Amino acid sequence: MAKKQDCLFCKIAKGKIPVKKVKDSDNFFAILDANPVAKGHTLVIPKKHLVTLLDIPNTLGSELLKSRKKSRCFSCGMNCGNLFLF
Numbered sequence: 888m889a890k891k892q893d894c895l896f897c898k899i900a901k902g903k904i905p906v907k908k909v910k911d912s913d914n915f916f917a918i919l920d921a922n923p924v925a926k927g928h929t930l931v932i933p934k935k936h937l938v939t940l941l942d943i944p945n946t947l948g949s950e951l952l953k954s955r956k957k958s959r960c961f962s963c964g965m966n967c968g969n970l971f972l973f
């Protein structure tokens with residue numbers, strides 16, 4: 888995994904690489920994937936450099952889970968099984 892100074896997502900979070908954010912909060916932002924595997928493939932990225940999902944502090948994990956629960960699928964418009972959290 889990339890070191891913080893080399894991390895693409897940290898560069899995006901700091902505005903060094905311009906992107907169109909579809910959602911932005913104090914701790915996370917979301918962007919459409921550059922190589923989507925499905926319509927609306929969206930990446931939710933923590934603003935703090937974290938290597939794995941297990942590195943997310945419980946408080947941020949809770950925010951991420953709440954965000955996931957509010958998400959809607961681009962295909963069916965529902966909170967269906969096409970929404971994944973990695």
Ligand SMILES: [Zn+2]
Pocket residue numbers: 891894895896897898935936937
């Ligand atoms: Zn990072």
